[in-house]
Amino acid sequence: MRALLIVSVFSLLISSAVSQDRGPGQRAFEARCAICHGGDGHGTDRAPSIYDKTAARDNASIATVVKNGLPGGMPAIQVGDDELTQLIAYLRTLQMVPAAGGRPVVRETLTLTDGKILNGVRVAVGLTDHQIRTDDGKLHLLRKVDDKYREVTSTVDWPTFHGDMSGNRYTTMTQITKDNVKSLGAKWVYTVRNAQGLQDTPQVVGGVMYVTNVNFCVALDAGSGRQLWQWMRPSTQGVMGAGSNRGVAVAGDRVFIVTDNAHIVALNRYTGTQVWDTEMADWHQNYGATGAPLAVGNLVIGGITGGEAGSRGFLAAFDQTTGKEVWRFWTVPKAGEPGAETWGGKDIEHGGGPTWITGTYDAQTETLFWPTGNPAKEYNGDDRKGDDLYTDSLLALDAKTGKLKWYYQFTPHDTYDWDATEIPVLVDAMFQGHMRKLVLHADRNGFFYVLDRTNGKVLLAKQFLKELTWASGIGPDGRPILKAGQEPTAAGTRVCPSQDGATNFYSPSFIPATGLFYFQTFEKCSVYQKADDTWTAGKNYLGGVQRVAPGGKEEHILRAVDISTGASKWELTESPGANGWGGTLSTVTGLVFFGEEGGAFAAADASTGKVLWSFGTNQGWKASPMAYEFDGKEYLAVIASGNVMAFGLGD
Numbered sequence: 001m002r003a004l005l006i007v008s009v010f011s012l013l014i015s016s017a018v019s020q021d022r023g024p025g026q027r028a029f030e031a032r033c034a035i036c037h038g039g040d041g042h043g044t045d046r047a048p049s050i051y052d053k054t055a056a057r058d059n060a061s062i063a064t065v066v067k068n069g070l071p072g073g074m075p076a077i078q079v080g081d082d083e084l085t086q087l088i089a090y091l092r093t094l095q096m097v098p099a100a101g102g103r104p105v106v107r108e109t110l111t112l113t114d115g116k117i118l119n120g121v122r123v124a125v126g127l128t129d130h131q132i133r134t135d136d137g138k139l140h141l142l143r144k145v146d147d148k149y150r151e152v153t154s155t156v157d158w159p160t161f162h163g164d165m166s167g168n169r170y171t172t173m174t175q176i177t178k179d180n181v182k183s184l185g186a187k188w189v190y191t192v193r194n195a196q197g198l199q200d201t202p203q204v205v206g207g208v209m210y211v212t213n214v215n216f217c218v219a220l221d222a223g224s225g226r227q228l229w230q231w232m233r234p235s236t237q238g239v240m241g242a243g244s245n246r247g248v249a250v251a252g253d254r255v256f257i258v259t260d261n262a263h264i265v266a267l268n269r270y271t272g273t274q275v276w277d278t279e280m281a282d283w284h285q286n287y288g289a290t291g292a293p294l295a296v297g298n299l300v301i302g303g304i305t306g307g308e309a310g311s312r313g314f315l316a317a318f319d320q321t322t323g324k325e326v327w328r329f330w331t332v333p334k335a336g337e338p339g340a341e342t343w344g345g346k347d348i349e350h351g352g353g354p355t356w357i358t359g360t361y362d363a364q365t366e367t368l369f370w371p372t373g374n375p376a377k378e379y380n381g382d383d384r385k386g387d388d389l390y391t392d393s394l395l396a397l398d399a400k401t402g403k404l405k406w407y408y409q410f411t412p413h414d415t416y417d418w419d420a421t422e423i424p425v426l427v428d429a430m431f432q433g434h435m436r437k438l439v440l441h442a443d444r445n446g447f448f449y450v451l452d453r454t455n456g457k458v459l460l461a462k463q464f465l466k467e468l469t470w471a472s473g474i475g476p477d478g479r480p481i482l483k484a485g486q487e488p489t490a491a492g493t494r495v496c497p498s499q500d501g502a503t504n505f506y507s508p509s510f511i512p513a514t515g516l517f518y519f520q521t522f523e524k525c526s527v528y529q530k531a532d533d534t535w536t537a538g539k540n541y542l543g544g545v546q547r548v549a550p551g552g553k554e555e556h557i558l559r560a561v562d563i564s565t566g567a568s569k570w571e572l573t574e575s576p577g578a579n580g581w582g583g584t585l586s587t588v589t590g591l592v593f594f595g596e597e598g599g600a601f602a603a604a605d606a607s608t609g610k611v612l613w614s615f616g617t618n619q620g621w622k623a624s625p626m627a628y629e630f631d632g633k634e635y636l637a638v639i640a641s642g643n644v645m646a647f648g649l650g651d
């Protein structure tokens, strides 16, 4: 009794010393959260600061974090509804007074070397770099020069997922060459918290690099890797097939990102503040989203996932200003619509055909080239007899209206999960004696294709794998010539390529001067077994199972294919294994950069395949490289697992 009295008198003293109006929200925060986040929300060794992060979250999102926790060590905390409301109200007051007892907002006036004065709020500061947001809301990236500052920015951008609209992943920057590539070194690293296996290709616009993960976007100074802002949402419990995110689209003062639960969101490019949020589809119907959107004109185009879960695929375009939907193209028709005759059976209801990799765009004809994924159920075609249009296809769509101009289907009636979501590369080149508008595509099914992009006609289709069992070639009508006995059965059928595909979504690249198409390939086979399945919300719709075929020799080969013949000019067999998902980037100086199976970021001579440089990241690849120039210096960047790494030449 006496002890209790002493304690309560003591706590009364403390509370009146700290704050006059210690309300229920503050009491709850101090009791439940302060142990990790600190009494002022500024963080401790146990948890990051939160006073500066609640602005990016609405109340529902904070409530979800508290109730469900986060993977990086935030526990799920059971709090009653009233207490939670008070707690959130208190968190909001912390956000309003960041100066209270902690690091203050620093207003500063900086003088540039040219005499210009910048007034604003400090964003970050390091040994040699400094970032400030001026009162007009703009970010300025600075470098110290004695007691003054020099403003720096990117001098060549990488403004879209593929770098440019053609999907070439080819840079015309000339500083890094075959002669000096051996002195390429790491310039900076940024680690995305609690992240592994990121699939994003970063974008660089106006000096800022945008990096994404699931429901997460961070803006970095592209010359130093310093964080400028971050936007984050908790992941959606129970969402299907959305465990990655591949990047943003940038246009005007906005960046656009899709969320795991199939929303598309616009953020202010300078602050990370959300501008609009549009639901593309109801995620409870097995939709998700992972692909980098594509900004075209005043539209932003977003795709969805769900090939494994039997969503009904579509591609949609939204107004960049308002987020309103402008058009939608369904990749699986409804009963009675054109194409429905290619779906014999009930699976037309849950046919798949997702659109999860970013397409390419021809500005001259205002045409989008967008590839589609596999039909569902995946390994069992019994309830979808026919070609299953428009799955595993390349769509040529009018970018303004979403109207179909033509399509080409790589794998009709697929039962192997061979999404055609490999990048369609647009090239104007001499082909069979004529200058032609081409689209180049190495498909997961093991064939390399050259199509006429004005009409979708196949000009060339050539097997690139050593062992390919399902078809003997592509006929003059553009259809695969099927081999017998290759359908999945209950007992299991061995088919090459494997379910991972002969190639996959990682980036290919093309050099006009060599006429070679550079892409990563897997020599690997699967045993495909079919089974019954019923579509259920919240469950995969596979209709079977696959496993890597036993006894096979698995290889990871970087191939350089001559686009006029489809023949390999050279092949580079990588470290043993076939599990690396790193793409290629090629340069006008004759280099091909790629993520090597053994974890190296490497450069090969584009004419011969000889390796000229490598850097061991010791991570399994999931992402493809990109290039930009910052403050007059050429950089290459790639994400190795959770680390964004930027490389450049010495000073």
Ligand code: HEC
Pocket: 029, 032, 033, 034, 035, 036, 037, 046, 047, 048, 050, 053, 054, 057, 062, 065, 066, 070, 071, 072, 073, 074, 075, 077, 087, 193, 194, 232
């Ligand atoms: C045991 C330590 C611990 C406790 C207690 C705790 N947190 Fe956390 N919290 C963390 C960690 C660690 C993270 C970072 C997790 C991550 O990024 O995956 C975090 C993250 C958060 C975030 C997300 C911040 C962002 O990046 O947007 C919010 C919001 C949050 N906590 C609120 C709370 C609230 C409110 C309470 C009290 C009800 C609380 N936390 C209690 C450890 C804790």
